[in-house]
Amino acid sequence: MKTRYWTWLGWPLGAAPLAWLVLEAASGQLGPDPAEVFVERLGWWALVLLLTCLTMRPAAQLLRVPGLVVWRRTFGVWAFGYVSLHFLAWATLLLGWDPNYLGEELGKRPYIIVGLLGWLxxxxxxxxxxRKARRRMGARWAKLHRLVFPAVILGVVHQSWVQKSGYGETLIFALVLAMLLIYRGLKDHRLSNK
Ligand code: HEM
Known part of the structure; x- marks a missing residue:
């Protein structure tokens, strides 16, 4: 099959968890507090997709399967989509866009500020x-896209702060993140020695 088709498969793949979540919500399967679960699941998928997108290049190089990188951009865009929906669901379903409540939440729960910074x-x-922006920006594009590291670090810190079911999941996220940072650091070191 041509790479082009594989690339496009990333879009429905990224949409699948959202479709599943909406179906679960519509059929009343999200438990006694569906709004909260809905918000949490969107955040969870945002972080998983962001980490998956970052893992693709190292995995492609280490496993020598170059084709793995085709979903990097799609998953990155989906991660942003899930975070944005996470924010919208939180502001709509949990806060009702009440500005007083919003100020109160920001003061009471600093993890929200961490999440907002990650999203920003x-x-x-x-x-x-x-692709057009990438071509136009040249080397500046790669520099700007290093912002993904502060974003994912803030995402993991935010998750560790809000998790309710023990630190097992946080540990996995933190381990993946640590491996990605080490890999990136080694690559930069090698490039600077060339
Ligand atoms: C846009 C600003 C953000 C806001 C307002 C926000 C808000 C929240 C809230 C209210 C919760 C649920 C906490 C609870 O149930 O007590 C949550 C959980 C979570 N958020 Fe965010 N968040 C934001 C950004 C992010 C970002 C950037 C990420 C990751 C890329 C993220 C990932 C998560 C994760 C993984 C959870 C926990 C889900 C779980 O335990 O199942 N959030 N967030």
């Missing part, structure tokens, strides 16, 4: 995610 860091990435 992803905006320039999403805005320059097209």
């Amino acid at each position: 860091a992803m905006w320039p990435l999403a805005a320059t995610s097209t």
Whole structure:
């Protein structure tokens, strides 16, 4: 099959968890507090997709399967989509867009500020995610896209703060993140020695 078709498969793959979640919500399967579960699941998928997108290049190089990188951009864009929906669902379903409540939440729960900073860091990435922007920006594109690291670090810190079912999941996220950072560090070191 041509690479082009594989690339496009990333879009429905990224949409599948959202479709599943909406179906679960519509059929009343999200438990006694569906709004909270809905918000949490969107955040969870955002982080998983962001980490998956970052893992693709190292995995392609280490496993010598270059084709793995084809979903990097799609999963990155989906991660931004899930975070944005996570924010919208939180502001709509949990806060009802009440500005007083919003101020109170920001003061009471600093993890929300951490999440908001992570989301803000992803905006320039999403805005320059097209092939055209990449071509136009040249070397500046790669520099700007390093913002993905603060974004994912903030995402993992945010998750560790809000998790309710023990630190097992946080440990897995943190381990994947640590491996990605070490890999990136080694690659930069090698490039600077060339
Ligand atoms: C846009 C700003 C953000 C807001 C307002 C926000 C808000 C929230 C809230 C209210 C929760 C649920 C906490 C609870 O149930 O007590 C949550 C959980 C979570 N958020 Fe965010 N968040 C934001 C950004 C992010 C970002 C950037 C990521 C990752 C890329 C993320 C990933 C998560 C994860 C993984 C969870 C936990 C899900 C679980 O335990 O199942 N959030 N967030």
